[in-house]
Amino acid sequence: MIYQRNFSKINRSVLDKKIRRVKAKKIAAVIKDFANKRNIDLSKQIALDIGGSAGYAAKELSKHIRRVFVIDIDKQAIELGRKQNNSTNIIYKIGDAMKMPFRNKSIDIIICNQVYEHVPNYCTLVEEIRRVLTDDGFCYFSAGNRFALVKQHYRLPFLSWLPKKVSNIYLKVFRGKPYYYENLLSYSGLKKLLKTFEIKDYTLEVIKNPIKYYAIDQIKQHSLISCLPKFVLKILKPVIPGYIFIIKK
Numbered sequence: 001m002i003y004q005r006n007f008s009k010i011n012r013s014v015l016d017k018k019i020r021r022v023k024a025k026k027i028a029a030v031i032k033d034f035a036n037k038r039n040i041d042l043s044k045q046i047a048l049d050i051g052g053s054a055g056y057a058a059k060e061l062s063k064h065i066r067r068v069f070v071i072d073i074d075k076q077a078i079e080l081g082r083k084q085n086n087s088t089n090i091i092y093k094i095g096d097a098m099k100m101p102f103r104n105k106s107i108d109i110i111i112c113n114q115v116y117e118h119v120p121n122y123c124t125l126v127e128e129i130r131r132v133l134t135d136d137g138f139c140y141f142s143a144g145n146r147f148a149l150v151k152q153h154y155r156l157p158f159l160s161w162l163p164k165k166v167s168n169i170y171l172k173v174f175r176g177k178p179y180y181y182e183n184l185l186s187y188s189g190l191k192k193l194l195k196t197f198e199i200k201d202y203t204l205e206v207i208k209n210p211i212k213y214y215a216i217d218q219i220k221q222h223s224l225i226s227c228l229p230k231f232v233l234k235i236l237k238p239v240i241p242g243y244i245f246i247i248k249k
Contacts, residue, residue, distance in 0.1 A: 004073075004074075004118055004181055005073055005074060005075070006074065006076065007053075007074050007077070007118065008053060008054070008074050008076055008077040008080075009076065011153055014053045014054075014077065015053065015054055015077065015080065017056065019217070020053075020054075020056035020057070021056055021060070022214060022217045023056070023057070023113070023217070024056045024057040024059065024060035024061075025060055025214035026206070026213050026214040026215050027057050027060070027061070027111060027113060027140055027142075028057070028060045028061055028063075028064065029212065029213045029214050030140060030202050030206070030213060030244060030246065031061070031109065031111075031140055031246075032064065033202075033213075034138065034200065034202075034246045038138075042064045042065050042066075042109075043064065043065070043066055044066055045065050045066055045108040045109050046065075046066060046067050046068075046069075046106070046107055046108050046109070047061055047065045047067070047068045047069070047107065047108065047109040047110070047111065048068070048069045048070075048071065048100075048102065048107045048109070048110050048111070048132070049061070049068060049069070049070045049071070049110075049111040049113075050071060050097050050100070050110060050111065050112045050115055050125075050129075051071070051072050051073075051097055051112070051113070051114075051115035051118065052070035052071065052072055052081075052111065052113075053070075053072055053074060053077040053078075053081070054077050054078075054080045054081035054084065055068075055070040055081035055084075055085065055090060055092060057111055057113065058070045058081075058087075058090050059085075059087060059090065061111070062087045062089050062090050065089070065109065066089065067089045067090075067091065068089060068090050068091070069090075069091050069092075069093060069102075069107075070090065070091070070092045070093065071092075071093045071094070071095035071096075071097065071100065071101070072094065072095070073094070073095070073096055073097070075094055078092050078093070078094050097115060097119050097125050097128065098119055098120070098121060098124040098125055098128060099128070100128050100131075100132055102132045103132070104131055104132065105131075105132070105133065105134045105135060106132055106134070107132045107133055107134065107137060108133075108134050108136070108137040108138075109137060109138060109139070109140070110129055110132070110133055110137070110138075110139035110140070111139070111140045112125070112129060112139055112140065112141045112142070113140065113142045114142055114143065114144060114242070116141075116143055116185075116193070117143075117144055117182040117183055117184045117185075118181070118182060122183070122185075122193060123193070126193055126194065126196075129141075129247075130196065130197070130249065133249060135249055137248070137249075138246050138247065138248045139197075139246070139247045139248075140244070140245075140246060141194065141244075141245045141246070141247050142242060142243065142244045142245070143185070143190050143242060143243050143245070144160075144182075144184050144241065144242045145184065145185075145186065145187060145190075145238075145239070145240060145241055145242055145243065146160045146161065146184035146185055146186045146189070147160070147161060147186055147187075147238055147239050148160065148239065148240070148241035148242065149239060149241075150241075151182075152241065153182075154171060154175055154177070156170065156171065156174055156175065159171065159180065160180075160182070160184045164180065167180040168180050186238065187237055187238050187240075187243065188238075190243065190245075194245065194247055196249075197247035197248060197249060198247065198248045198249070199245050199246075199247050200245065200246040200247075200248075201243065201244075201245055202244040202245065202246060203237070203240065203242075203243045203244050203245075204230055204233050204234070204237075206219075206244055207219055207225060207226055207233060207240075208226060208230070208233075210223075210226055
């Protein structure tokens with residue numbers, strides 16, 4: 001299976017400044033919350049945004065972190081990021097998430113935001129995260145759910161529930177796309193994928209506090225889902241569209 005090397009052309013929203021800045025603030029808010037609880041001085045950390053596209057998350061994080069690397073297989077997105085970059089502590093690289101151009105244990109903080117389903121082998125991706133992450137470092141890992149009712153990019157119900165051959169036909173008929181590329185895991189599948197890490201699950205905390213975590217683009221304050229008791233949300237967890245984890249060695 002080949003990469004989606006032109007992902008920013010297929011999904012223009014990844015280069016939409018307004019959309020990406022809100023998502024960047026959510027990433028930064030979770031990272032800052034975790035760092036504060038663990039007494040981690042962000043100003044001394046080296047960060048890496050895997051599949052970071054034009055670097056909107058990196059720009060937000062660069063306000064707090066010593067240096068941020070952005071890697072992506074999408075050449076157009078990286079070149080756009082370089083062109084728009086006005087921060088001296090952001091470095092853009094065209095790079096493969098499954099063979100990252102960094103030494104062992106060289107990165108303190110990794111951002112892997114909705115990336116795992118887009119690479120040819122998510123197990124290799126996770127192995128690379130473990131390899132380059134320092135022993136005291138951590139990774140922001142957000143992940144789509146196979147059993148979400150509607151897939152965000154295509155807005156077709158149950159698309160990722162189906163066998164790949166059926167989902168290919170479904171996508172071609174209703175969206176004119178030749179192939180359903182993404183490979184999504186269930187919540188239990190994600191936990192299995194990340195089993196060698198300590199996992200701090202932020203999913204329900206973000207749902208319950210959408211203003212604090214800048215998630216109001218997806219969850220309105222005082223909406224039905226944000227007002228549900230946590231025990232109900234735990235029951236609904238298998239069909240929540242996506243998850244936010246902080247993972248550590």
